[in-house]
Amino acid sequence: MSTIGFVGLGIMGAPMARHLVAAGHDVTGYDVAPAGLDALVAAGGHAASGVAEAVAGAEVVITMLPQDEHVEEVFFGGILESAKPGALCIDFSTIRPETSQRVAAAGRERGLRVLDAPVSGGEKGAVDAVLSIMVGGERADFEAARPVFEAVGKTFELVGGSGAGQYVKAANQLIVGGTYGLVAEAIVLMEAAGVDAKAGIDVIAGGLAASRILDLKRDSMLARSFEPGFRIDLHHKDMGIATAAARSADVSLPMTGLVASLVAAARSRGYGTLDHSALLKVVEDLSGRS
Ligand code: NAD
Numbered sequence: 001m002s003t004i005g006f007v008g009l010g011i012m013g014a015p016m017a018r019h020l021v022a023a024g025h026d027v028t029g030y031d032v033a034p035a036g037l038d039a040l041v042a043a044g045g046h047a048a049s050g051v052a053e054a055v056a057g058a059e060v061v062i063t064m065l066p067q068d069e070h071v072e073e074v075f076f077g078g079i080l081e082s083a084k085p086g087a088l089c090i091d092f093s094t095i096r097p098e099t100s101q102r103v104a105a106a107g108r109e110r111g112l113r114v115l116d117a118p119v120s121g122g123e124k125g126a127v128d129a130v131l132s133i134m135v136g137g138e139r140a141d142f143e144a145a146r147p148v149f150e151a152v153g154k155t156f157e158l159v160g161g162s163g164a165g166q167y168v169k170a171a172n173q174l175i176v177g178g179t180y181g182l183v184a185e186a187i188v189l190m191e192a193a194g195v196d197a198k199a200g201i202d203v204i205a206g207g208l209a210a211s212r213i214l215d216l217k218r219d220s221m222l223a224r225s226f227e228p229g230f231r232i233d234l235h236h237k238d239m240g241i242a243t244a245a246a247r248s249a250d251v252s253l254p255m256t257g258l259v260a261s262l263v264a265a266a267r268s269r270g271y272g273t274l275d276h277s278a279l280l281k282v283v284e285d286l287s288g289r290s
Pocket residue numbers: 007008009010011012013030031032033036064065066067070073074092093094095119120121122123229230231234
């Protein structure tokens with residue numbers, strides 16, 4: 001079992017840290033917001049007063065932060081200086097591949113082993129410890145990280161070198177965003193046509209269009225309950241990563257561009273702090289049905 005420094009105890013990080021404590025690891029956490037720290041202490045972990053204190057002496061350093069700038073701030077302003085040489089750094093945040101590559105290269109210069117390991121599965125996947133984890137980095141580091149992945153996830157794969165995990169996560173997010181957009185259109189169509197939308201979406205969920213999003217979210221979408229979950233603001237960030245990744249890979253992804261615009265519309269209409277299933281509100285607005 002390892003000593004773990006865990007930075008970023010939000011919607012995803014808090015339950016992940018709790019699972020690591022339950023698996024027998026000695027977890028010290030830090031977050032700028034106190035709620036996650038209190039939850040970690042209640043679960044049997046320790047609270048640190050800063051990044052340096054959380055990661056000093058840790059064998060494994062974990063980050064689960066919102067965006068590129070937070071990861072850069074925490075690595076370049078703390079971890080690179082304070083983590084002990086040889087420490088295994090696992091960044092679960094969803095950020096740009098180039099940022100992951102820069103952080104990994106800087107870590108290597110300091111003798112740190114850095115993996116990008118963005119996740120899919122949402123808050124429920126984190127709470128149930130069944131996340132899918134897409135990992136970029138060295139094979140030996142991936143193998144060393146296995147006990148951590150087993151504590152928080154169910155499916156994990158090494159998909160290439162540094163940054164590769166972020167490309168796979170971008171691919172994941174364009175599928176998730178596109179699926180939400182189409183589920184929203186299906187609901188708007190059924191309701192506008194006066195059919196029983198609840199019965200309709202239930203029968204759809206049993207056919208070829210079945211999906212985990214329909215399983216988990218169809219009832220809350222029909223009820224117009226958009227408590228996050230995964231915030232529109234974060235999905236907007238992820239669509240930016242996906243469109244930039246398409247550009248750097250020199251491919252045309254027209255559906256991704258459309259979904260990115262719908263998510264941007266959700267944000268500019270003030271839905272940024274709502275769950276990404278609130279794409280339904282944008283689709284309703286387009287048909288004058290809000
Ligand atoms: P969140 O905003 O709930 O949590 C992030 C935490 O990081 C917050 O508690 C915040 O206070 C903390 N933080 C920010 N800057 C910090 C700093 N400098 N030092 C210490 N703590 C700091 O976000 P989340 O939903 O947990 O998402 C985290 C990452 O996981 C994001 O990159 C997101 O895209 C990704 N993700 C989220 C979900 C989801 O369903 N929520 C699913 C898959 C992936």
